[in-house]
Amino acid sequence: MRLKHLFRAAAALCMPAAAPAATLVGYASLPAATFIAGPTSGQFGIAGSGYTGPFVNRQPVQGVQSPDSPLPSGAANLPRSGGFEGMAITPGGTKLYTLLEATVAGDAARTLRINAFDVAAGAFTDERYTYELTGGTNIGEMTALDDRRFLVIERDGGSGAAARFKGVFLVDLDQVDANGRLLKRNVLDLLDIADPNDLNRDGSTGFTFPFVTIESVLAVDAQTLLIVNDNNFPGGGGRGPGVADNNEFILVRLDSVLPGAVPEPATWASMILGLGMAGGTMRRRRAATVPVQAG
Numbered sequence: 001m002r003l004k005h006l007f008r009a010a011a012a013l014c015m016p017a018a019a020p021a022a023t024l025v026g027y028a029s030l031p032a033a034t035f036i037a038g039p040t041s042g043q044f045g046i047a048g049s050g051y052t053g054p055f056v057n058r059q060p061v062q063g064v065q066s067p068d069s070p071l072p073s074g075a076a077n078l079p080r081s082g083g084f085e086g087m088a089i090t091p092g093g094t095k096l097y098t099l100l101e102a103t104v105a106g107d108a109a110r111t112l113r114i115n116a117f118d119v120a121a122g123a124f125t126d127e128r129y130t131y132e133l134t135g136g137t138n139i140g141e142m143t144a145l146d147d148r149r150f151l152v153i154e155r156d157g158g159s160g161a162a163a164r165f166k167g168v169f170l171v172d173l174d175q176v177d178a179n180g181r182l183l184k185r186n187v188l189d190l191l192d193i194a195d196p197n198d199l200n201r202d203g204s205t206g207f208t209f210p211f212v213t214i215e216s217v218l219a220v221d222a223q224t225l226l227i228v229n230d231n232n233f234p235g236g237g238g239r240g241p242g243v244a245d246n247n248e249f250i251l252v253r254l255d256s257v258l259p260g261a262v263p264e265p266a267t268w269a270s271m272i273l274g275l276g277m278a279g280g281t282m283r284r285r286r287a288a289t290v291p292v293q294a295g
Contacts, residue, residue: 026251027199077105086142145260159237163210166190
């Protein structure tokens with residue numbers, strides 16, 4: 001019995017503390033079949049991920065091989081669709097950090113590799129880190145706050161009522177545990193967000209983001225995150241069985257301040273304004289199309 005308690009205590013120590021409280025301060029939802037086109041930097045000619053990666057500008061990650069890679073360098077040790085799910089460019093644009101979606105064969109279970117790509121040299125470096133899944137089964141995105149600190153979306157495979165874990169963690173490349181794994185700080189529980197003003201108009205003062213593919217996170221300022229889901233059209237289930245998912249954009253205000261530099265607010269000002277306009281337009285459209293019942 002005493003040994004069992006020790007195991008439980010050890011497991012509790014490995015799990016990051018619960019995420020602090022957070023509040024929904026912005027919401028917009030685009031219909032499932034909506035497409036948005038935006039500019040691209042053109043900085044990276046080829047970034048192979050998913051089935052064909054992992055490589056950047058035809059430079060493969062050493063020691064990692066997908067079964068469908070066009071750049072074979074040995075026996076496959078990464079499952080199909082297990083390539084780069086997270087790619088984070090540092091604010092100065094000098095390094096691109098890549099985070100695999102699947103565990104490389106031979107690595108510890110539930111661990112994912114982070115590698116560094118030197119932009120000027122056009123090649124991967126020997127810099128490598130280990131991210132351990134502690135609450136979810138997959139990661140959805142990695143975004144840089146500064147040159148050393150990153151936000152990572154971690155999730156399970158559940159959707160809607162079946163969702164059990166959707167969260168955002170902070171990692172610092174200079175902070176690792178005794179096993180060389182990055183220490184994690186729980187920043188946001190996406191299944192437990194306050195919505196005192198009922199911004200999504202579902203009649204509740206609580207908000208959840210229960211999608212399978214939550215794949216974008218950006219720091220708008222030191223306490224505000226912009227988070228977006230990929231609806232995998234025509235996939236669905238996040239807002240109800242058999243219902244195609246919309247692309248939802250949410251602004252979440254954290255109770256605690258994020259360490260490290262964050263993108264300049266002006267960088268995202270037009271995006272946030274656009275989201276507000278999109279939300280307002282859709283609300284007007286809904287209001288205009290509500291049938292009037294004659295009395």
